Amino acid sequence: MNHFRFIFLGFLATFASAWLGLVILPTIHYGNEAAALPQPAPSAERDAVRRGEQIYAANGCVYCHSQQVRSPHFGNDDKRGWGSRRTVAADYLGDAKAMMGTMRTGPDLANIGQRMPSTAWHFQHLFEPTSTSPGSIMPPYRFLFERKAVVGGQAETDAIPIGSAGERMDADGQQWVPKAEARDLVAYLLSQKRSLADRPEASVAPASRTSP
């Protein structure tokens, strides 16, 4: 007896049901929401953030850093200071890539631009993570910086402090300056301020249970 054709239709039908529910439905729903969003005016800063998003993706920051704040009823992300409210889908509508993450080897970055607004700190941290965060296991991102000669005796303003007294120049007259990639990446990090936007859907009613 030949039932294979019938069985084969079953393969496709079971698969299609979930495909419609989990892929096509969210695509249409969030696609409509994104389309309804006013387009932000083009700006150099916005372009830098977009390029920085690519640097963030290319170097796999997402494998250690999430970008989502959970509800106070589901974890204690608020108490760790990662954000004043939970993140909601609308918080990501302006992103090109959703990098919400699944791992917290390092802290959450959903609001890192608010929590750590200093450009100099971010450069220093990327260059030598343990210099700003003792005990960190984040790899140093030296390749985002270039070593070059100091011209005129004065290091550039954003050269990394490398000496014990904060000098920006080593004994050979060399300095470490952030490359364009590092500047873009930091622009992206500083743009992560999701808690600032007012989202009524993020408000949570007091719950009696810890896990909703």
Next chain:
Amino acid sequence: MQTPPSESLTDQDEKRHSRTERALIDAVARGPVLHLFLSALFWLLAGSALALIASIKLHSPTFLAEQDWLNFGRVRPAHLNTMVYGWASMAGIGVGLWMMSRLCRAPLRGVGWLHLSAVLLNAGNAVGTYGVLTGGSTSFEWLEYPKEAGLFLAAAFVPLMVVFADMARRRQPGHIYVSQWYLMASIFWFPWLYLTAQALMLWQPVAAPAQAPMNWWYAHNALGLWFTPICLATAYYLIPKVLGKPINSYYLSVIGFWSLAFFYAWNGMHHLTGGPYPAWLISVSIVASLMMLIPVVTVAVNHHLTMRGSFSMLRSSPTLRFVVFAAMSYTIVSVQGSLTAIRAVSRVTHFTHYTVAHAHMGMYAFVTMMLFGAIYYMMPRLTGKEWPSRWLIRIHFWGCALGVLHYWIILSIGGIKQGLWLLDESVPFMEIVKRMLPYLEQRSWAGAAMTTGHVAFAISFVWLLLRKPSTGTEATLLASAASSKQATS
């Protein structure tokens, strides 16, 4: 149903398949399958090296830190993708092609096209790995290869779908065994999965909030609807083959298949528990994940009842040892997965190394070990030569088995602790980082044990290929065959 349960694979096999027919099927399959296996072996070794580098970096972050292409955030996805698309996919396709050909009793047609398919898979993996290491990673988990690599990988499936459909069409009349269902389904499910993800995430990206559900629908189903069906087909085929007795219940295997097909497809959203999504989306996957207990338990019961009375053969048969280890791992990892999907558990384990341990139980202890078992069975039949050294097989098995168990146990315990500490804000974050270091160091040792196993396997494999055909006609068993016999066919 069309066939009574007694009319099972082995009976049918013994009765109707002639030795010459099998020899012809094996001879035709030899070229493309060896092409796939040798390629898979290369990616297995490459992926192991990348895994070790990534693992060591997590506790010694200055290790190989100068070069951008060896950065943790690039090596880690390079490891995952070479293992998924290089090792497991290519080995799985090789195993699937041969099993389908045997079960349909139809010698492969389109051998040249299958070689092309293997070349495309290698090209896709090479382009993809190069892209990830040189800064082209997409950072979508399981889909990190740059989109150009996806063109090669997707194209490779065109000949595969045609060849599988052709075998199904030319099959000898009679009962369709459950392995054929699994293989036939997976070879069509995967391209659908992959093309959807490639098109809607890389080529024409959808709005960012829709990307994360699609990412986890893809990643979870790449395991559930691509590797799992191939590996269950292997277990259903090889356990009765090696034991020389039929599978316990035909009906259980049918229930197992359809419940897997339906419920697995709805999994994935539980990776977003606590995330910025409506509750229904996540709940649907939690329910589907719990329902996965049905196919898992039916498969486990069916295999256990088939194995009953024959467990002593685990001492002698290398194939059976790997396959049974893998089948047991499937039960464990699936039950663990269903429980982890529950919100109360996920609240602790989400965002921790517990998930990493779980993923390796699935892709390694289940999928990889199953493929090893299949390769041990197939190679002597494809080449007419036996495995050269039982010691290499022992090193392979114990290195991998103990390695992955150590990995799973240490990272599960570490992950649960990590999760509990994260939920306790009195423990500073950097303190958690420090407390995790011993677990991460142990992970590197576990990885080293598995890599040792892989090297032993590679030596064994190449040695077998280089051996003179006249030597070694006795099956290489791990213990005296006096107490147990291995069925040959």
